[in-house]
Structures are given as structure tokens and as C-alpha cells.
Amino acid sequence: MGQAFQDYLQKNRENHLQQLVELLQIPSISALSEHKDDVRHAASWLANELQRIGIENVAVMETKGHPVVYGDWLHAEGKPTVLVYGHYDVQPVDPLNLWDTPPFEPTIKDEKIYARGSSDDKGQVFMHIKAIEALFQTNGSLPVNVKFIFEGEEEVGSPNLPLFIEENHDLLKADLLVISDTGMMDKGKPTICYGLRGLTGLQIDIQGANSDLHSGAYGGGVQNPAHALIEVLASFHDKHGKILVDGFYENVRAITDEEKKAFADLHTDEEAIRKELGVPELFGEEGFTFNERTWVRPTLEINGVYSGFQGEGIKTVLPNKATAKITCRLVPDQDPEEIYEKLVKHIENNKPKGVNVTITPFDKGAPFITPLDHPAIQVAGKAYEKVYGVPVSYTRSGGSIPIVATFHELLNTPVVLMGFALPNENVHAPNEHFHLENFDKGMLTLCHYWLDLANSL
Known part of the structure; x- marks a missing residue:
């Protein structure tokens, strides 16, 4: 046959x-x-x-x-x-x-x-x-x-x-x-x-004053949305890359011994990956290989950040708005809607004073x-x-x-x-x-x- x-x-x-x-x-x-x-x-x-x-x-x-x-x-x-x-x-x-x-x-x-x-x-x-x-x-x-x-x-x-x-x-x-x-x-x-991996995405918009402000006249007296956004973004991870959103990992399915062996059998050259990417070192959640970090562990990544003056030179402005786009890659047993709700709660709990925060959901996939x-x-x-x-x-x-x-x-x-x-x-x-x-x-x-x-x- x-x-x-x-x-x-x-x-x-x-x-x-x-x-x-x-x-x-x-x-x-x-x-x-x-x-x-x-x-x-x-x-x-x-x-x-x-x-x-x-x-x-x-x-x-x-x-x-x-x-x-x-x-x-x-x-x-x-x-x-x-x-x-x-x-x-x-x-x-x-x-x-x-x-x-x-x-x-x-x-x-x-x-x-x-x-x-x-x-x-x-x-x-x-x-x-x-x-x-x-x-x-x-x-x-x-x-x-x-x-x-x-x-x-x-x-x-x-x-x-x-x-x-x-x-x-x-x-x-x-x-x-x-x-x-x-x-x-x-x-x-x-x-x-x-x-x-699955997906949950969202956009964070932080609004301060009703217009951009002169940083000399108002700096130090009004919350800066760019500072506020950075504070929120910094709250997502510890210095080792672990995600600090409450309950984020609670449903993550552990990798099996059979999977660990299958991944090890690939003999992935992490040093070659580092050189190809041109970075001084690879970085991610401690205790996991590069393949495990990118295949079987969930992530929270900042895809884009925008605020204030973007042109050549400097403009002494205190921006009235700051925006970030976020996506999370999810692994089996994580629910995209539940993760979105946890992210919203985390952002609200870490919102600095003096600004309003709007959260807009994007694509979700299991x-x-x-x-x-x-x-x-x-x-x-x-x-x-x-x-x-x-x-x-x-x-x-x-x-x-x-x-x-x-x-x-x-x-x-x-x-x-x-x-x-x-x-x-x-x-x-x-x-x-x-x-x-x-x-x-x-x-x-x-x-x-x-x-x-x-x-x-």
C-alpha cells in the first residue's frame, strides 16, 4: 500500500x-x-x-x-x-x-x-x-x-x-x-x-489634567500621567520577571516530566539564541529554560507605550495623557476573561493618586x-x-x-x-x-x- x-x-x-x-x-x-x-x-x-x-x-x-x-x-x-x-x-x-x-x-x-x-x-x-x-x-x-x-x-x-x-x-x-x-x-x-498559548490584551489610558501643562508652572504640583503609567507598569513584575498580579499563576498547568524530556531532547542552544538576538543575556522567570518560558509559562508583556512630546529635541511639557498596550500569553487552564479581570483589579489597586484610568479590552483567545x-x-x-x-x-x-x-x-x-x-x-x-x-x-x-x-x- x-x-x-x-x-x-x-x-x-x-x-x-x-x-x-x-x-x-x-x-x-x-x-x-x-x-x-x-x-x-x-x-x-x-x-x-x-x-x-x-x-x-x-x-x-x-x-x-x-x-x-x-x-x-x-x-x-x-x-x-x-x-x-x-x-x-x-x-x-x-x-x-x-x-x-x-x-x-x-x-x-x-x-x-x-x-x-x-x-x-x-x-x-x-x-x-x-x-x-x-x-x-x-x-x-x-x-x-x-x-x-x-x-x-x-x-x-x-x-x-x-x-x-x-x-x-x-x-x-x-x-x-x-x-x-x-x-x-x-x-x-x-x-x-x-x-x-492563549491571549488576553488590553489598553491602559491614564488621564491627568484637561490639557498638556507647562512643566515649570505645574511640575511638582500636579500628577504626571507618564509617571503614573510607569508606576503601574512597574508593578506588574518583580526584578526576576515573575508576574505580581494577584492570582495570575493559580490555574497554570504544570509541565509534565515527559514534556520536560521532549524539550530537553531538542538540545536548544540558548547561547546561540542570545547571540542571534544581540542581547547581553536572556531574561525571564527563574527556574525555567528558554523553551519552557516561551512555550509553557504565561507572560505579561508591554507592547507599546506613548506619552508626551515625541519630536526632535525637548519640549518642557507635563503630558495630560499616557497610554500602554498590554498582552498576556496564557497557558492551559488559564481563562482569558478571568485573567483580564485580575489585571483590571491589579491596575485599580496600583493606580496612583491624581489621575483617572480607563481600561479597554482587546483580543482574547483560550x-x-x-x-x-x-x-x-x-x-x-x-x-x-x-x-x-x-x-x-x-x-x-x-x-x-x-x-x-x-x-x-x-x-x-x-x-x-x-x-x-x-x-x-x-x-x-x-x-x-x-x-x-x-x-x-x-x-x-x-x-x-x-x-x-x-x-x-
């Missing part, structure tokens, strides 16, 4: 690449209204392709924004049902002058395909379709039941997908969700990301984790190892993909992130590209996964 689908993919490689070129030529930029028809064109292209390879019940389903593409094949009796998610929209291409080749004229060079969306996420979506096609063509059926959901708004924050999932709960119900919108640690180093020992994770690791010939790395991500947690919460479904992109593929930047080595090996990995998964859940 393995040789059959491998032979099929090799025989049809050039045809598949030409089909991928067709998909990448569609400028499905969800953020720009002038590309609304292009986004719909990409949705129709995918729907037609799903139908062509044998997927049933294919539909382009409307939302308040760009449509969702759905399709399924549910004839593997007694076998698990897998929901495959991806997105067909892409980022804007600016600045255009920095592209070596036109972003929607895909170019293959040095065994890489250059185009907007090649890595994020059309290339990886396309691989799923071709892997399923290979199994159909070589076996006549699939080893598992499959449902596809491809959205057209991921690059603008998936504003309409949560409601779509709620309204189509039964349609999307599955034993497992698989997403290929992440990456590998490096070339030839397959990686499974089994956890993402953290996500599928346990490292879950069968779906372990089978995925073995599938990578069969194709790449090296042990898979198990990581968590310091970043947040809120829609992953939304799927997890609304469908109560474990999630496996099987990514094939590389860190240097210029995602969201000019000259985005995708390595064809991972295009080829990725499809083989997915074929092995579906076959092995059939008897594992």
Missing part, C-alpha cells in the same frame, strides 16, 4: 504542481475588499477539486464575510472521523517592489515554489487534497472518514468562523481535528506542535493543548518518522491561534497540528515560498497517517 500511493504521487508530481500553480495564481486576499471575487474564486476552485477527487457533499457555504468550503467522505464504517481544517485566503503582498517574482505568478526555483500563499496556507491545504486523492486512486476508498473545512478569513482573524462552527456543530463533529498551518523546526526536522501521549499525536509522530527517517520533535508554540482553541472548545475535539512549513519561508513577507521537499514528503506523511490512524482511535 505504501509503495502504491508513493508511486502514484511520484508519477503525478508535475501535474499536481501545475494544479497548485493554478490555485496560487488566485489573489485571494481577504483583507482587501477589491479581492472579494478572487476569494470566492479560490473557494470555488477548492470545492471543484474536492468534488473531482471523490469527496461528497461538497458545498461553498456562506457566512457574513467570505465563504467556507465543506466536503466529506463518510464510508469507513467503524473507523474514526477526521476533520481537516485549512484556509485559502492570503495576506496582502505589500511592499510589492521587494518581490523578486510577481506574488501571483508562481515560480519554481531551486526546488522551492515562490508565491503568496505557497506556505501559508494554500500549499499545505493542497497537500491534504492530493494525499486523499492518492489513497482514493490506489485503494479505491479511504481508511478513515474525512471532513474538510476550508475558510477564507483566517488572515483577518476568522471573525465569522466561531458562529459557523456553532451553527454547524453536528455537520463538523469529528473524533479528531487535523490542521496543517504550522511548521517544522528546520529542514529535515519534522515537528509536531501540540499546544498553543490556550490549547492536546496531551503529548494522546494516540493521535503519537501516530502522527510515527508517520513523520517513516518518511523523514529521523525522530520527530514535540513542541509547544509561544504564539496563539485562537481559532484552534475555538474548535477545541466548541467541538470538544482533540487537535493535531501537522505542519510542513519552514521558519525561513517568508510567510506574510515578500518572496514567500514553500520547499518542494516538504511538499513531497508531506503528502507521504499524511497518507501514512490516515492509514495508521484507522486502527489507533
Whole structure:
């Protein structure tokens, strides 16, 4: 069986690449209204392709924004049902002058395909379709039941997908969700990301007098909002980086011994990270490695601060307003709304006299984790190892993909992130590209996964 689908993919490689070129030529930029028809064109292209390879019940389903593409094949009796998610929209291409080749004229060079969306996420979506096609063509059926959901708004924050999932709960119900919108640690180093941090953001506005004041006439007699803001910001951490917000750590899930070993097996060179960043030393919560600090521990970071005169030279002003933007990265068992409420209480308790404070919430997203020992994770690791010939790395991500947690919460479904992109593929930047080595090996990995998964859940 393995040789059959491998032979099929090799025989049809050039045809598949030409089909991928067709998909990448569609400028499905969800953020720009002038590309609304292009986004719909990409949705129709995918729907037609799903139908062509044998997927049933294919539909382009409307939302308040760009449509969702759905399709399924549910004839593997007694076998698990897998929901495959991806997105067909892409980022804007600016600045255009920095592209070596036109972003929607895909170019293959040095065994890489250059185009907007090649890595994020059309290339990886396309691989799923071709892997399923290979199994159909070589076996006549699939080893598992499959449902596809491809959205057209991921690059603008998936504003309409949560409601779509709620309204189509039964349609999307599955034993497992698989997403290929992440990456590998490096070339030839397959990686499974089994956890993402969540997010809570807010803005602090501190208001003093009704206008800027002359610092000579009023300095020392009126509270300075910039001083007040600095005092609030300084109250968030101790000198070792520990967060001092009351109750901030109380629900943090501890890292397991198995996870510690998996992270240690990565042999991360912290000194190399320090040199690459150009800092005199790394800094963070005591008692944790760099990977642990950035993957499994929560954070509170100041993203921006503004107050007073910003121009060249000096202006002796006492500003009447100061603003800071804050985000917290959260880990499993922390609730974004609860953390926001704790932050508000902390700010109120540490507010200096003589100013008014306004707090405005921003994005919130729950953290996500599928346990490292879950069968779906372990089978995925073995599938990578069969194709790449090296042990898979198990990581968590310091970043947040809120829609992953939304799927997890609304469908109560474990999630496996099987990514094939590389860190240097210029995602969201000019000259985005995708390595064809991972295009080829990725499809083989997915074929092995579906076959092995059939008897594992």
C-alpha cells in the first residue's frame, strides 16, 4: 500500500504542481475588499477539486464575510472521523517592489515554489487534497472518514468562523481535528506542535489634567500621567520577571516530566539564541529554560507605550495623557476573561493618586493543548518518522491561534497540528515560498497517517 500511493504521487508530481500553480495564481486576499471575487474564486476552485477527487457533499457555504468550503467522505464504517481544517485566503503582498517574482505568478526555483500563499496556507491545504486523492486512486476508498473545512478569513482573524462552527456543530463533529498551518523546526526536522498559548490584551489610558501643562508652572504640583503609567507598569513584575498580579499563576498547568524530556531532547542552544538576538543575556522567570518560558509559562508583556512630546529635541511639557498596550500569553487552564479581570483589579489597586484610568479590552483567545501521549499525536509522530527517517520533535508554540482553541472548545475535539512549513519561508513577507521537499514528503506523511490512524482511535 505504501509503495502504491508513493508511486502514484511520484508519477503525478508535475501535474499536481501545475494544479497548485493554478490555485496560487488566485489573489485571494481577504483583507482587501477589491479581492472579494478572487476569494470566492479560490473557494470555488477548492470545492471543484474536492468534488473531482471523490469527496461528497461538497458545498461553498456562506457566512457574513467570505465563504467556507465543506466536503466529506463518510464510508469507513467503524473507523474514526477526521476533520481537516485549512484556509485559502492570503495576506496582502505589500511592499510589492521587494518581490523578486510577481506574488501571483508562481515560480519554481531551486526546488522551492515562490508565491503568496505557497506556505501559508494554500500549499499545505493542497497537500491534504492530493494525499486523499492518492489513497482514493490506489485503494479505491479511504481508511478513515474525512471532513474538510476550508475558510477564507483566517488572515483577518476568522471573525465569522466561531458562529459557523456553532451553527454547524453536528455537520463538523469529528473524533479528531487535523490542521496543517504550522511548521517544522528546520529542514529535515519534522515537528509536531501540540499546544498553543492563549491571549488576553488590553489598553491602559491614564488621564491627568484637561490639557498638556507647562512643566515649570505645574511640575511638582500636579500628577504626571507618564509617571503614573510607569508606576503601574512597574508593578506588574518583580526584578526576576515573575508576574505580581494577584492570582495570575493559580490555574497554570504544570509541565509534565515527559514534556520536560521532549524539550530537553531538542538540545536548544540558548547561547546561540542570545547571540542571534544581540542581547547581553536572556531574561525571564527563574527556574525555567528558554523553551519552557516561551512555550509553557504565561507572560505579561508591554507592547507599546506613548506619552508626551515625541519630536526632535525637548519640549518642557507635563503630558495630560499616557497610554500602554498590554498582552498576556496564557497557558492551559488559564481563562482569558478571568485573567483580564485580575489585571483590571491589579491596575485599580496600583493606580496612583491624581489621575483617572480607563481600561479597554482587546483580543482574547483560550490556550490549547492536546496531551503529548494522546494516540493521535503519537501516530502522527510515527508517520513523520517513516518518511523523514529521523525522530520527530514535540513542541509547544509561544504564539496563539485562537481559532484552534475555538474548535477545541466548541467541538470538544482533540487537535493535531501537522505542519510542513519552514521558519525561513517568508510567510506574510515578500518572496514567500514553500520547499518542494516538504511538499513531497508531506503528502507521504499524511497518507501514512490516515492509514495508521484507522486502527489507533
